[in-house]
Amino acid sequence: MGGLTCGSLLAKEGLSVLVAEQHVKPGGYCTSFERKGFAFDLGFDFLSGCDEGGAIAKTINELGLAHEIEFLKLNSVGRLIGRDHDIRVTSLKGAGEELKRRFPAESKNIDAFVRECKALSAEIGPLLQAVPDLMSFMQKIEFVMKFLVKCPRFRKYGMKPSGKLASHFFKDPKLNVILLTPIVDFEPGMTSVMLLECLAESDRAYYPKRGGAQALANLFTKGLTNHGGEIALKTRVNKILIEDGKATGVELADRHRIKSDYVISNADARQTFLKLVGPEYLRPKFVRGLSESRLTPSAFLVSLGVNMDLGEMGFDGALISYCPNYDLNKLFGSDPENCRIGIKMHSLLDPAQAPVGMHTVQLLAALPHDYMDYWRREKDGTRGKQYKELKESVANKLIASVEKIIPGLQEHIVYRDIATPLTFERFTSNSCGAMAGWYPAPVAKIRSQRTPIKNLFQAGHWTFPGGTVAFAIQSGRNAAQMVLKDSISYMTTK
Ligand SMILES: Cc1cc2nc3c(=O)[nH]c(=O)nc-3n(C[C@H](O)[C@H](O)[C@H](O)COP(=O)(O)OP(=O)(O)OC[C@H]3O[C@@H](n4cnc5c(N)ncnc54)[C@H](O)[C@@H]3O)c2cc1C
Incomplete structure (x- = not known):
């Protein structure tokens, strides 16, 4: 999505753009696949950035595509379910009220927590939009000054892991667990800023009304081609050509070389x-x-087509975060019988994703890439009988775990597909199948779209801590602006 964004915006400005994509369809993690009448998203639960001024809304408007897609605003971004809790995160305030009802002794702390989330979110909005690489020296100084004066919470929580944050606010260990296992799949080592921001964003979650993740990727591809850009599918880049310290083009897998002024x-x-x-x-x-x-972390994703009426059972398509226990080590560990499971039911949001009377259920666990010696793949890296048996057995354990909240699931499955971290890596070439680039640790380096190589830029979730589709799109916007800035100054000096 980062590359498509950057490419379409540059094409719109009149540059000659080619997007080379190794896969058979555009979108990377933001894709869907269809099997036996069911459609499943790959790396996509819900979207942020669709509100006015958000990265997705802005880009779609600028590309003249706003009338071609509709987003559904989700009533609740998530539902947190455990042995003793079932909390709908309709909004940060709503979740706070529900938590207060369940944990009255912690009322004051919950109010303070909600206040801090909101205040941090107000600080962070302008920070995320700022692109220091596009600023003049004086603007950079002003930016740093503003950061020091106007972002006290960012400074306070930026270096704190989310695990420490929860215990700083709350005494009840159960409440800590509930707040540390919401809609993100990262364990309590991530920066508190990410957790607080994620919770603050909880009333701003969207999903495409029709066509799931692929609809968004196809729309951005249209943005590219409508403005004269090209996309070459099944086209793998093998090398970025460097001459005199500058990027000068790419070499494809078939050895064909394409020269260009800029490479992103x-x-x-x-x-x-x-x-x-x-x-x-x-x-x-x-x-x-x-x-x-x-x-x-990477993901283990079980995609199920089921012949049961999930709506009648009280589900509404909100992402469920299911915790089978209250032990953080187990929840974020790699035992499929005890780990936290994300449950998506996207056909409840877009009924065209399943045949009439049926639904989709996807179970997501953040199991490691090197689980059981790299999923018992063969020595030469191929996936054989042992790999297949292991993934089936892990999938069965997740399904059994989830039976507690979707009773009868096992016997209503009419289709199933399993993706391991090796699958995510194979299809997108993300190292170890990482689901969102670098880990957003408290000391994580902030990365730029500008690289140490002249005329080579980067877009995508590897340039934004914590990833997400909206951030990938924002990074594509930043990269496009950097290329435009450089190309204008190149032309004026020429
Ligand atoms: C299971 C899962 C759940 C997620 N849930 C959400 C969510 O709910 N909300 C959200 O916003 N985000 C979510 N994310 C994260 C989000 O999907 C990603 O951060 C985002 O889509 C990344 O986009 P990108 O453009 O940076 O890169 P990618 O999607 O990784 O795209 C990279 C592209 O480059 C191509 N490529 C790589 N190497 C080459 C090469 N050498 N030659 C040619 N092509 C190449 C790949 O094929 C791919 O298409 C989730 C991710 C996963 C895996």
Whole structure:
């Protein structure tokens, strides 16, 4: 989505743009697949950034596509379910009220927590839109001053892991667990800012009315081609060409070379620099940073077509975060019988995603890429009988765990598909199948769309801590502005 955004905005400005995509369809993680009358999204539960002024809304407007897509505003972004709790996150305030009813002794702390979420969110909005690389020296100084004066909460919580934040506010360990297992799949090591912002965003969640994730990716592809840009599918880039320290084009898998003034990589950061560019063009410290920085977890995704009426059972399509216990080590561990499970039912939001009378259910667990010796793949990396048996057995355990909240699920399955972290990696080339680029740890480096190589830019979730489709789109916008700024100054000096 980062590359499509950048490409369409540059094409709109009259640049000649080619998007090379290795897969058979555009979108990367923001894609859907269809099987036996069911449609399933891959890396997509819900969207932020669709409100006026948000990255998605703004880009769609600028590309003249606003009339071509409708978004459904979700009544509740998430539902947190555990042995002793069932909380609908209709809004931050609503969730706060519900928590107060269940934990009256913590009322004051809950109010304080909700206040801090809101205040942080107000600080963070302008920060996320700011692009220091596009600022003059004086603007940068002004930006730093504003940050120091007007963002006290960001400074307070930025270096704090979310695990410490919850216990700072609450005494009841159950409440800590509930608040640390909401709509994000990262364990309590992520920065508190990310957790607070995510909760604050909870009344701003959207889903495309028709066509799921693929509808959004197809729309951005249309934005590209409508403005004269091209997309080449099934086209893998093998190398970024460098001459005199500058990016001068790409070499494709078939050895065909394409020269260009600028290259924007939306591929995984490790692949971009370590394989496509090559470490010989980079400083050792930069290369070390790429190898040593922590990645976001990957996902194990079970996609089910079921012949049951989920609406009648009280489900409404809100993303469910299901915790089978109250032990954080188990919830974020890799035992499928005890881990936290995200449950999506997107056919309740867009009924065309399942045949009449049926529904889709997807179960998502953040299981590691190296689980059971890389999912018991063969020594040569192929996926054989043992791999298949292991993924089936893990899927069965997740389904059994979820039976407690969707009784009868097992016997109503008419279709099932299983994706492991190896699948996510294979289809998108994200290192270890990382679901959102670099891990948003408290000390994580803020990364830019500008790279150490002249005329090479980066877009996508590897440039925004914590990823998401909206941030990938924002990064594509930033990269496009940087290219335009450079190309204008190049033309004026020429
Ligand atoms: C299971 C899961 C759930 C998620 N849930 C949400 C959610 O609810 N909301 C949300 O906003 N975000 C969610 N995310 C995160 C979100 O999907 C991503 O952060 C975002 O889509 C990333 O977009 P991107 O453009 O940065 O990169 P990607 O989607 O990774 O796209 C990279 C593209 O580059 C292509 N490529 C890579 N290498 C090459 C090469 N050498 N040559 C040619 N093409 C290449 C790939 O095929 C791919 O199409 C989720 C992710 C996962 C995995």
